[in-house]
Amino acid sequence: MTSRHGDAVQRPAPDASMTLLNEVYRRPLDPGYAAAAEGRRTGTRPPRTRRGAALLLVLGVLLGLGTVTAAVSLRTPPPSVVAARNLLQNQIEQHDAEAEALEADITALSDEVRALQESALDDVDPALAAELEASQIASGVVPVTGTGLRIVLTDAPVDPESSEEDPSSRVQDFDLQVLVNGLWASGAEAVAINGERLTTTSAIRSSGPVVRVDLVPLVSPYVVEAVGDPVAMQTEIARSSAGQLLATLRNTYGIGVDTSSQTALELPGTGQVKLHDATVPEESRLTPPTPSSTSDEPLGTPDAGASTEGAGEAAGVAGSARHPGRERT
Known part of the structure; x- marks a missing residue:
């Protein structure tokens, strides 16, 4: 059946489903607002009484208190969470x-x-x-004591205008690994990081932003102490890949590198061990x-x-x- 047949079903106007939108477009102001404005213009609107103003003020205060109470209750954890x-x-x-x-x-x-x-x-x-x-x-x-080197690595200063911290500005586990290996190769007889003595089975790993030495978390500054001939070790470190890494950390990433000779270092011992x-x-x-x-x-x-x-x-x-x-x- 086509539209040429007399008994064809009459379809609604294309804009019949948009009546509400058309009404809003044609009369954007509600008639109640228009009547209030007309009453205010002609002076026929009833005057506002003190009682009404007081009720309005009390209603506003109650609404404000309710909003504040709801916000505080949402921010305060439940008692069960606090107890846990x-x-x-x-x-x-x-x-x-x-x-x-x-x-x-x-x-x-x-x-x-x-x-x-x-x-x-x-x-x-x-x-x-x-x-x-x-x-x-x-x-x-x-424990051991003797002359040696002390190398202090400090994380680079954080830019206050940056929203995210650059991981490259922090001292990482790889940096300490290369430095410690360089110290062993340069003749160090004992090495410790932040008072944690390193041995042949010590592990230096990162756990998020924290560096761990034998599962002990360490934070910046990282004080690496090595007992040995300070002059010979400093010379060998400068010639090795560890020295190149220290220079890169200082010049490229802004990480603090402070090297000093020490006349007396005291490194702790790890205590007696048990073979597994x-x-x-x-x-x-x-x-x-x-x-x-x-x-x-x-x-x-x-x-x-x-x-x-x-x-x-x-x-x-x-x-x-x-x-x-x-x-x-």
């Missing part, structure tokens, strides 16, 4: 105190074990005691078992033998025992 946050904060403080107490116990026990080892070995073999002491120094177990997977072969131990002419037992008292075996294990590893649960490498 306080509980977590108390648990964190408690665990921190327990960790500090355990670290103090580890340090005290490490000193006691080292004293017993030295006492036992001095009676059995003084040369072996000297060799054990040298191994402990090389592995980072005991590695074992020391019998032929590599400091005190291989020596059969007796009358017995199959090794010479020396059982206590001395036990202490010597423990010393061999201490000399064969360079991990950190101050931080339980550290990652293995």
Whole structure:
């Protein structure tokens, strides 16, 4: 059926569905506003009384108080959230105190074990005691002191007009890794970052904006201390890739680099360690078992033998025992 047939269905006007829009376009002002304006112009509008003004003022104050109360209630966390946050904060403080107490116990026990080892070995073999002491120094177990270098790396100043911080302006884990490797290669005998002694198994990693050394979070400034000949180390660092990196950090990214020679550095030790997977072969131990002419037992008292075996294990590893649960490498 087409439009030429007389009984065709009549379609509505194209603009019938836009009646409201057409009305708004033709009469943008509501008739009530027009009547109020006409009454104000002709003076027929009833005058505003004090009672009405007072009611209007009270209504405005109530609306303002309601708005403020709603905003405060939305910004204030519920009591359950506050209680959970306080509980977590108390648990964190408690665990921190327990960790500090355990670290103090580890340090005290490490000193006691080292004293017993030295006492036992001095009676059995003084040369072996000297060799054990040298191994402990090389592995980072005991504290050391001596001349050396101190290199301080500081994050670049933050631009107050910038909305986002540039990650390149911060000292990153790679920067510390290259610097530490350069110090080892230049003859450093012991290295520490912000008081954390580095060993052969130490890990330097980034966790967001924080640099961690053996799971210990560190922040800028990063004080890298190395015990050794300061003149020789400074010369070798300047010739190596570490020196080029320091120059790039200073000149390109604005990171602070301060190098100074020190006449007396004190680096802490990592304490006694426990082997997880590695074992020391019998032929590599400091005190291989020596059969007796009358017995199959090794010479020396059982206590001395036990202490010597423990010393061999201490000399064969360079991990950190101050931080339980550290990652293995």
